[in-house]
Amino acid sequence: MLNIFYSGNVEDSRGARLSPVVENDSSEDDVGVEDNGDEEGPDSYSDLPTGEEFSDEEDLPNTELPFYANCDQPYISGRTDTHHPVSDLCDISMFEYAGRIEQNLESKWELGPGKTFGCKKQLILAVCDFCCKNNVEVRTETSNKQRVVMSCIQKSRYEWRLYGRVESWNTNWKISTNPKDHTCYRPPGVFGHVKLTISLIAENVRDELKKNLSKTVDDIGGLIRARYPRIQPTYNKCWRGRERALEQLFGSWEGSYDKLPRLLEAMKSTTPGTKYNIVSWPTNDPNARMFKMAAWAFGPCIEALRWARPVISIDASFLSGRYKGRLFVVAGYDPENHIIPVAFGLAEKEEILSWGWFMSWVRSEVIGDKNKKYCVISDRHLSIKAVFASTEYGWKAQGPNAVAIHRYCMQHVAENLHKKAGGNEHRELKNFFKCKLANKKNPRRFRLRWQELKTTNRRAYRYLRNCGKNRESDPNEIPKLYKWAQSEDKGHRWGIMTTNVAESLNSVFRVERRLPVAAIVEGTWYKCARWMNKRTQEAFERMSSGERWAEAVQNKLNKHGEKSRSMHAFVVRLDLGEFEVKVPGPYRDGSGYEYETFRVIMPPVSDEIELEDLIYQEPQLGYTCECQKPQLTGIPCAHFIAVCREMRWDVNAFVDNRYSVWHQHTIWSKVPFHSYGDESEWPIYNGLTLVPDKDLINRGRRKVIRGEMAMDKMEGKKPGGPNPVVQEGRVQQVNDDNPSRHIQWKHFNLVAGTADHHQGPTVDEGTLH
Structure with missing residues (x-):
């Protein structure tokens, strides 16, 4: 039986390593023809809410430098200018840089005799920009490897003509003749343009996306309309243009999977203690393997967890890029209750197979000791409950040989309480549960409120009495109020009642979750490195001032x-x-x-x-x-x-x-981050290629926020902005058509799966076997 698990390296059964990534040449010859949207994509405009921004950092200064240039040099060194890192979250108006873009493009795409371009594609893009800006149309008479000839579409009435040819001593293209101004105009009432291609849109918006990756498709449409006022781009073209720009910045979606193991190995070789694991399945191609799951944790974050309180939160959020998936997050807490991003994972969906594999890897590689007890706070997802009920993943939370403490997030229990026993009084019930029951530390007061709930709301009482059980319908299982009640906890959760830290991390990485997988990993690296520097400086300043506690x-x-x-x-x-x-x-x-x-x-x-x-x-x-x-x-x-x-x-x-402040400083400064260099400096691989699962391609319009949930109704708001649903002192009825994300209770054996077990040797720190 083959093994699907391997650690540190990606190798086939013969010991061969992955070959260097070969970027897809996605430069289609579409720069001079109209793109009719043969590729599937959205076809109309609509407002895409972006959700609530969350960041515990200050807003970044408006600068041309990437955000990591502001980090302190002792902890992270700079990168080469040829590499485009994931930009940090910032708020930039769509028209703020319109003048700068227009000025740069004017000098770059100016037409005239003697003007040279680096390649034929740049010449044709300049012609397309000229046509869209002046609202004129041209046609191509000749186009080959040596020359290109274009003329006005109304050739019988206007004499505009452009001749371009490749120079004999290099590969540059030069305009030899362009004698007359183009004075014809298109008929009124035509808002599209044949020369507004996805390559032209990508060229216009690429620099803006590099500064602010949170720009939506509607923002892209606004930038194009600011550049070409007389043209109305379709939603489909803007969406595809944004996808093309992202590919130019971060590589293709498919090539990103093959780049992933080399990127993680580069990070592992430069930052001490970094660990990762990739799971792949065999394909019909003997030279390629299909990506299934990945997990990674940076050395400084692993070391930080060893000095923090033994409490972690786990959560998962969806990927909103071309391929479906989930981003798993493990977060800890420093003395200030600041976020400690500990580990990340990628998988197809939330199920026992993915959660079991990820948590087993966290136990063995991140924590390291199978007997160390950690309190884990999560929602009540059935696959997570199954992980803590089983002995094979290293997180058994029941019985005499328990090695973990499992607790429920107070907010998620309140959400389910609203569904089960809410009714018209759900607001009062939610506040009663959070303030008078779950958060109460005094057992005397908790018992009084518990008896009060028993007499006033029997449905809520029965649900809270049974929600701590592995199976709520089992009458023989003892109620476990300590799963959600702090007064019954015995101090395992250190007063931390929710998984909001993990959910906040999901919000912080909202932009990265739209990108290819390699860009997601880079985004987590840069965010963690910046947090390490910022928190270290804060702790050092507090120590210098003579303070003893956080x-x-x-x-x-x-x-x-x-x-x-x-x-x-x-x-x-x-x-x-x-x-x-x-x-x-x-x-x-x-x-x-x-x-x-x-x-x-x-x-x-x-x-x-x-x-x-x-x-x-x-x-x-x-x-x-x-x-x-x-x-x-x-x-x-x-x-x-x-x-x-x-x-x-x-x-x-x-x-x-x-x-103590000393502990806080130790958490954030024990192990520093180090730059993993440019791609040309990464370790070289020869071997199998990682490819994505084509069945995971997202169809239709991209989703950038989660759907409306019961918790939003309880708070009187909708996700994506301050849109209250409360009118005239009562809550509007909102249809909840979203299916439950709880999966059917199943138990899978990771070792007995149909995938082959692919085990590679562990890579020692700083070496490559």
């Missing part, structure tokens, strides 16, 4: 300290470390007590707890409080600060060290 933690300590000033603490048993804290004021749950009492336990310890013993555990600070905030987050609560004030203790001695 800013978010320090703000929380200050807030708790202010609250503790109105509390009264006294010693119950000093030898046992038992204290009692009374909070003045009426009891918040309406019981009528004048004081709410909390018990704080600080047992004596003989030896100081070493940090290395706690790296992969929940917070263990040696003291407890009935509110459970210290046990769940690792940060002293207001009650314990009141005890510290009474006993003259230093509060800083009781904060978990993983919130």
Whole structure:
């Protein structure tokens, strides 16, 4: 039986490595003829919402330099000018650079006797630009490898003629004769133009796409109309022109798959600790293999996870380019709760085969130790639940031999709660669940609200009682409220209740998800490198100012300290470390007590707890409080600060060290990024070629945002912009025709699949076998 898994290299069964990528010569001879849209594509304009932009970075300055030029040199060196990296997200008006484009093209495509062009295609593009700008038509009389002759389409009335020929001593083309101005005009009412080809559109918009890849097809149409005011380009031509421009910037969609292993190997050889894995299946061609899945993680991100809290979020989002697929993301958290992008993956869809393979690779290559417990926060996708219910992927979360902690995202549970038991009161139910149940740390208050829900909404109570089960309909399975309730969590999730970090990463990489696969990998590299530099600088500045804790933690300590000033603490048993804290004021749950009492336990310890013993555990600070905030987050609560004030203790001695500024600086600066150089400097491969699966080609208009979901209805908005669906104090009824993305519960054996198992040797750091 053959093996479909291999790590580090892409090799066939004979040990041959992949050959260098050969870029497709997609320069069709269509620059002088009308493109009638034989290729499938959209055919009409419509507004394409781009979704909500998300970035935790400042807006980039408007500059001609690529964004990575702003990074600090000690962590990343520059690239050659011939390479076009994935541009960062920025907001650029479609007409902001119209004058600059027109000025550049005027000098580049100016016609006249003696004007030279680098090739015949550039000469014909200049003629097409002349025709579209002046709203005239010409026809080609002669076109071969030696000369080209064009004349006015109304040759009997106008004498305009252009002669071009190739120079004998080089490959340049020169206009030898172009004596008269072209003064004829096309008839009115004609808005298209035969010379407005997709190559001409791509030439006009390529530089703008390089600066801002988030431009939509409608933006492309606006740029073309600004350049040629008397021509109305069709949606189909603009869409295909944008595709051609992207191919010119990042290579063809098909060639990008063959470029992927060489790109990842170049990154692996220059940045220490970088790891990747590619899965391919055999094809009818013995010299090619079909791409199926890939996973990669950069060395600095892997090292950062080792110093962060043992909590990760996982999520997946769709690819919106030519080929269908999903981008998998694993994200961690630094002391400021900033994003730590840990690992990425590409697969056809979300299923047990893809999630199981990806999570198994994360366990073995990124985490490295199969016994280290991590808390994983995700949605309730059936394939993800199956990964944590099985023992073969390294993430078993049940039973005595459990090696992982699985928790549900609070937002996704709220979404499903809306579907199951929403009704007209779904807004109040959502707020009640998030604020009064899921986020509650005090078990006493949680039990009161839980009983209140049981008496007021039985459907919601039954759903929340059963949603933690592997199978909700199983009456014999014990309810698992700890899957979503923080008060029952025992500190495994460190107070992190949602997967918004992973979803935010999906939003940050929204532009990259429209690009070929190699450009997606490059986009993740540049974003991660920039984040590393920015966060390192922030942590260094905070260390230099003498601060001990991360800013978010320090703000929380200050807030708790202010609250503790109105509390009264006294010693119950000093030898046992038992204290009692009374909070003045009426009891918040309406019981009528004048004081709410909390018990704080600080047992004596003989030896100081070493940090290395706690790296992969929940917070263990040696003291407890009935509110459970210290046990769940690792940060002293207001009650314990009141005890510290009474006993003259230093509060800083009781904060978990993983919130320190030193830890924050170590997370982001332990291992630096290094430039992987120009493509000509990459390692050379000889062997099989990776090709895409043609069945995954997206048909029809490209989708740039997700469809409307129940969570959008709960929030009273639609994806893609601030379009509220609330009118006159009530929520409009919106038809939800989107099928559920939960797959049927199945269990696949990765080893027993029909694909062959393709195992290659591991590549040592900085070497190539």
